[in-house]
Amino acid sequence: AGLWLRPSTYPQPGESVREAIVRETLAARNKVGMVDVSTLGKIDVQGPDAGEFLDRVYVNGFKALPVGRARYGLMLREDGIVLDDGTTSRLAEQRYLMTTTTANAVKITQHLEFLLQAVWPELRVQIASVTEQWAAMALAGPLSRAVLQRVAEFDVGDNALPHMGLREGRIAGAPARIFRISFSGERAYEINVPADYGSPVWQAIMAAGHDLGITAYGTEAMGIMRIEKGHVAGPELDGNTTAEDLGLGRLVSGRKADFIGRRALTRPGLADPQRPRLVGFVPIDSRTRLRAGSQIVADSSIPPPVPMIGRITSVCDSPTLGYPIGLGFLSGGLARKGEVLHALFPLANQWTDVRVTEPVFYDPAGERLHG
Numbered sequence: 001a002g003l004w005l006r007p008s009t010y011p012q013p014g015e016s017v018r019e020a021i022v023r024e025t026l027a028a029r030n031k032v033g034m035v036d037v038s039t040l041g042k043i044d045v046q047g048p049d050a051g052e053f054l055d056r057v058y059v060n061g062f063k064a065l066p067v068g069r070a071r072y073g074l075m076l077r078e079d080g081i082v083l084d085d086g087t088t089s090r091l092a093e094q095r096y097l098m099t100t101t102t103a104n105a106v107k108i109t110q111h112l113e114f115l116l117q118a119v120w121p122e123l124r125v126q127i128a129s130v131t132e133q134w135a136a137m138a139l140a141g142p143l144s145r146a147v148l149q150r151v152a153e154f155d156v157g158d159n160a161l162p163h164m165g166l167r168e169g170r171i172a173g174a175p176a177r178i179f180r181i182s183f184s185g186e187r188a189y190e191i192n193v194p195a196d197y198g199s200p201v202w203q204a205i206m207a208a209g210h211d212l213g214i215t216a217y218g219t220e221a222m223g224i225m226r227i228e229k230g231h232v233a234g235p236e237l238d239g240n241t242t243a244e245d246l247g248l249g250r251l252v253s254g255r256k257a258d259f260i261g262r263r264a265l266t267r268p269g270l271a272d273p274q275r276p277r278l279v280g281f282v283p284i285d286s287r288t289r290l291r292a293g294s295q296i297v298a299d300s301s302i303p304p305p306v307p308m309i310g311r312i313t314s315v316c317d318s319p320t321l322g323y324p325i326g327l328g329f330l331s332g333g334l335a336r337k338g339e340v341l342h343a344l345f346p347l348a349n350q351w352t353d354v355r356v357t358e359p360v361f362y363d364p365a366g367e368r369l370h371g
Contacts, residue, residue: 002103004039007218017220022319025224027215028184029320032141034205035217037183037190038198041086041105042134043098043112047125050096054088056120056259057112059243060251065090070164070179073098074243074251075108076261080270082241084108085232087181089166097130097177103234105131115260134177135198139205140188140225142368147209148189151201152178156189163369172204183222185229186368224316227327230280230359235292235313236327242270245329247278247359276310277333280357284340286323288352290315294343296330300351312343318361325361326354334358 011020027033045054051063058073065071070089077083084107086099100108109129116125139148148156154169156178161167166179174197182188193201206214226233232246242265243252252265264270283290296310310330317324326343330336336356343352358364 001039001219002105004102006036006039007216008220009218010216021220021224024215024217024221025319027213028141028186028217028221028225030142031213031215032139032143032147032209033215033217033221034137034139034202034209035219035222036202037136037138038134038195039102039105040131040136041098041100041102041108042129042131042136042192043100043105043109044128044130045088045096045098045112045125046094046127047123048094049123049125050094053116053120053123053125054096054098055257057115058088059255059259059261061255061257062088062090062096065096067092068166070166070181074248076243076259076264078261078264080242080261080264080267081239082237082243082246083111085237087179089179091166091168091177101234101237105129133195134192135195135201136190136192137198137202137205138181138183138188138190140182140184140186142187143209143212143214144187144189147205147212147214148178148191150208151204158370161189172201172208174201176201182369183229183231184225185231185363185366186225187370223314224318225320227314227316227325228318228320228362230278230327230361232278232327233314236278236329238313241329242275244270245275245277274331276329276331278359279310279328279330279333279337280359280361281312281326281328281343281354282357283324284353284355289317289324290326290343290352290354291345291348291350292326293347294326294328294345294350294352296328296354297342297344300342300344306344309341320362327359330356 009020054062084104088098151172177192179190294312295308312326312328315326
């Protein structure tokens with residue numbers, strides 16, 4: 001993953017990679033699992049104008065975010081295209097912790113430094129990359145709180161640590177920050193500890209959850225769960241998509257303050273209702289594996305060149321649902337929900353009939369975040 005080596009899966013003796021992926025995914029869905037997320041970019045933002053700075057960088061607001069709370073944020077390039085996403089938490093009145101995608105950690109740090117030095121030098125803000133200073137692990141699943149309570153030296157109940165909340169304290173004897181944030185769609189906690197404590201804290205949590213069936217899971221299971229939940233990632237943040245394309249236009253609507261990329265969003269090309277929007281795809285036969293990179297066409301009988309009306313960006317065989325699924329973009333978006341279209345992957349000479357669905361395949365109401 002960029003400059004990092006990350007475990008894709010943890011096969012047990014005699015177990016195939018596919019069997020390991022299924023086991024890890026279902027463990028996190030039904031019991032409790034843990035994944036190393038230390039590679040996420042982490043940027044410490046401090047100063048009297050930190051909230052104002054973040055309001056200008058993100059499409060949504062952070063100046064009014066209460067201390068002890070986290071919020072999902074989306075930032076755009078100057079041309080209105082999505083640059084990166086992540087969560088930013090308010091640690092103190094004049095201090096925030098921003099997270100970025102793994103691949104963009106350095107790029108976003110450079111972007112913020114340029115803004116502070118060349119665009120808004122009057123803002124009283126300082127930033128520092130702390131990606132390598134903190135080890136991070138996400139504890140996810142219905143039993144995650146039960147495991148966390150065994151190693152936390154403070155209350156992690158729902159009143160003390162609600163969804164999108166954060167607390168600081170000690171975990172297994174180590175100083176820690178706990179963020180109630182979920183990428184999997186399950187009840188989950190992101191545990192940050194100083195880097196030197198990463199391995200012993202991981203081992204302490206695994207030992208504490210042994211009798212509850214805790215399972216380490218890798219990037220394959222993590223990717224499957226984010227597709228099942230319709231969460232966008234690198235394949236969707238490909239330098240061609242806007243907030244509206246990703247189904248995140250609500251973050252922009254109603255914002256009166258200015259932010260990077262706002263004016264570009266009014267350009268006819270970016271405001272075109274026929275732009276490809278995020279949707280889900282499932283094969284009609286519920287068996288054929290979809291392929292990332294497939295082009296979507298409405299009529300497979302016409303000779304080339306065939307008009308392309310969309311593309312598939314992320315795919316998986318969902319252990320939770322029992323059939324293959326995919327995320328992608330389609331001209332007309334969810335107005336075409338229920339239509340049967342065709343996914344073409346010419347490199348393998350594969351045509352697959354697919355149905356257009358909502359991009360959130362699993363727990364659309366988000367009830368399991370609180371379960």
